[in-house]
Amino acid sequence: MTSAHAIPLLQARGLSFLRADEPVFGPLDFTLHPGELALVEGDNGSGKTTLLRQLAGLLHVDEGELQWRGQPWNRDACAGEVLFLGHQLGLKMDMSPRENLHIAAGLHGARDGRDAASVLAEVGLAGYEDEPVRRLSAGQKKRAALARLLLLPAVLWLLDEPYANLDRAGIALVNRLLEAHVAGRGAALVTSHGAVSFHGGEPKRIRMHD
Numbered sequence: 001m002t003s004a005h006a007i008p009l010l011q012a013r014g015l016s017f018l019r020a021d022e023p024v025f026g027p028l029d030f031t032l033h034p035g036e037l038a039l040v041e042g043d044n045g046s047g048k049t050t051l052l053r054q055l056a057g058l059l060h061v062d063e064g065e066l067q068w069r070g071q072p073w074n075r076d077a078c079a080g081e082v083l084f085l086g087h088q089l090g091l092k093m094d095m096s097p098r099e100n101l102h103i104a105a106g107l108h109g110a111r112d113g114r115d116a117a118s119v120l121a122e123v124g125l126a127g128y129e130d131e132p133v134r135r136l137s138a139g140q141k142k143r144a145a146l147a148r149l150l151l152l153p154a155v156l157w158l159l160d161e162p163y164a165n166l167d168r169a170g171i172a173l174v175n176r177l178l179e180a181h182v183a184g185r186g187a188a189l190v191t192s193h194g195a196v197s198f199h200g201g202e203p204k205r206i207r208m209h210d
């Protein structure tokens with residue numbers, strides 16, 4: 001359970017993003033506490049990816065206020081604590097899943113007791129650890145990117161369409177990862193055009209427009 005008085009991980013007040021002085025979305029108000037999952041909902045083009053990219057520090061905050069653990073948000077303050085998985089999977093295609101994970105862990109560290117081989121087995125890529133990523137199928141590439149969620153110690157996951165390209169077992173894998181993350185006091189913002197069958201409690205909903 002989340003205490004109403006606990007400091008949120010993330011708090012947005014009147015958050016907007018402008019392109020050529022036109023709002024892409026907002027103003028948005030939401031809070032996210034450790035142990036919470038929020039679904040970001042809206043039609044194509046409503047700004048869901050833009051919001052996640054903003055929260056990942058890839059786009060500036062134009063208007064409104066954003067706080068991280070009760071302090072003004074800035075990219076450095078949450079470096080290593082936020083993991084963004086977008087449409088571009090952030091994988092080096094000429095490297096193997098194992099090499100990609102080593103690079104990521106070199107930058108951000110690894111969770112205790114986790115290593116590249118064990119997380120790749122967990123996402124169903126045993127036997128593909130050393131294959132160049134460009135030779136993997138779309139779903140396997142997605143699984144290679146999802147392996148970062150298991151290996152890296154980030155507390156906030158920003159997942160843009162995490163179910164895309166996955167088969168039924170892959171969809172169940174994403175749900176399991178989310179449920180375990182939230183149960184371990186992690187938090188996640190997730191966009192999805194498909195139904196999310198998450199069994200870790202009722203998710204929050206952030207609507208890009210009313």
Ligand SMILES: Nc1ncnc2c1ncn2[C@@H]1O[C@H](COP(=O)(O)OP(=O)(O)OP(=O)(O)O)[C@@H](O)[C@H]1O
Pocket residue numbers: 019024042043044045046047048049050051
């Ligand atoms: N690099 C860019 N330059 C200019 N406009 C952009 C850029 N990226 C996105 N947009 C515009 O910003 C708006 C929001 O796009 P965004 O990708 O955030 O929407 P979305 O809700 O994630 O959409 P979808 O459901 O289709 O993935 C759209 O009108 C889009 O055309």
